Amino acid sequence: MGKKNPTLYLVGLGLSPGNLTIDALNVIRSVDKVFMETYTSKAPGELIKQIMGIRHDIVFLSREDLEDRSGNAIMSELSKGRDAALLVIGDPMMATAHAAILVIVKRLGFEVRIINSVSIVCAILSQLGLSPYKLGPIATITYPRMGILSMRAYEILNDNLRRGLHTILLLDIKDGNEFMSASEAIDLLRKMEENGKLGIINNGLLVIYAARIGWENQSIVVSTINNVPSLGETPHTIIIPGLLNPVEIDYLTYVLYADKDLVLKHQRWVNKLMNGNWQK
Structure with missing residues (x-):
């Protein structure tokens, strides 16, 4: 059986530390690279602290990184054969910007998986x-x-x-x-x-x-x-x-x-x- 295509996991973090699911934790710990954006919603400081305690090598992305540059940093990791995760506050598909990123990922031939959580x-x-x-x-x-x-x-x-x-x-x-x-x-x-x-x-x-x-x-x-x-x-x-x-x-x-x-x-x-x- 051949090696699976690299996968982007779009991970919802929920609205507070207590909303973090087991699925989300497993993805954050296991993927090769973790990105996070906080511009589509705002996170309490304790949630950011909790996430950084799980993975201290998280790369934070801006609106420009995702929308103007079409998530190039993420695509670069996938093109190297590495699995990546994009962490977002709330439920990941509440923002159209995230749907646009997944479309790009699929068009490039990579896989996507959505990890849902609590939305506003x-x-x-x-x-x-x-x-x-x-x-x-x-x-x-x-x-x-x-x-x-x-x-x-x-x-x-x-x-x-x-x-x-x-x-x-x-x-x-x-x-x-x-x-x-x-x-x-x-x-x-x-x-x-x-x-x-x-x-x-x-x-x-x-x-x-x-x-x-x-x-x-x-x-x-x-x-x-x-x-x-x-x-x-x-x-x-x-x-x-x-x-x-x-x-x-x-x-x-x-x-x-x-x-x-x-x-x-x-x-x-x-x-x-x-x-x-x-x-x-």
């Missing part, structure tokens, strides 16, 4: 008690590029609310690896409302603000778009619920200490929005 999407739904069956398309609030503010997040939020679906809004990362804060995101949503004028960003809109989900110091606050809490260190995530069932309402009020009047008011507004008479 499944973790945040669990933490908030929201049904995954009612999750609409996910969007990212992005910084303006060349003076142009993308309306994509606003459009997706509008569509989701009118269908009664929950919306997860991920937040952008600056080129210097600085993560957008919830307050910056709300400012951008208000600017989108000024442009779109659909009335979905209003002072009473219920918003769930989350920070550092999966970390030991995670924070979750149920508030309004007009009252952004101080969440501290990033990464931050914004969730705007759609139509809630009784269990979801109870979870928000009894577990996350949301004001029940606020939750019910939001429900009435979503109902009106779905029925097309929200302005009445």
Whole structure:
């Protein structure tokens, strides 16, 4: 039997040290070369320390290394007949950049294997008690590029609310690896409302603000778009619920200490929005 082709393992590390799987540990210990990127998501210091304790020869890659240079450092190792691993925070296929790398690897004739872990999407739904069956398309609030503010997040939020679906809004990362804060995101949503004028960003809109989900110091606050809490260190995530069932309402009020009047008011507004008479 011939020697197998070199393999790139795309390894999800999860959101905290406790999410590290046995499969991930085995790959990190056994491959010839280990790369890691932390630009698509942010890792707590203790997770980085744990990984470095397993392999102290890890090579960190930047956005430019993976996107502009098409992962040349990884391809070089594979071309030498060596197995390699690319470590990423969360679940590895949540970022399209990683899918693009795997396509290049396969086109060059090498093998790929994905090692899954906990993603921000499944973790945040669990933490908030929201049904995954009612999750609409996910969007990212992005910084303006060349003076142009993308309306994509606003459009997706509008569509989701009118269908009664929950919306997860991920937040952008600056080129210097600085993560957008919830307050910056709300400012951008208000600017989108000024442009779109659909009335979905209003002072009473219920918003769930989350920070550092999966970390030991995670924070979750149920508030309004007009009252952004101080969440501290990033990464931050914004969730705007759609139509809630009784269990979801109870979870928000009894577990996350949301004001029940606020939750019910939001429900009435979503109902009106779905029925097309929200302005009445």
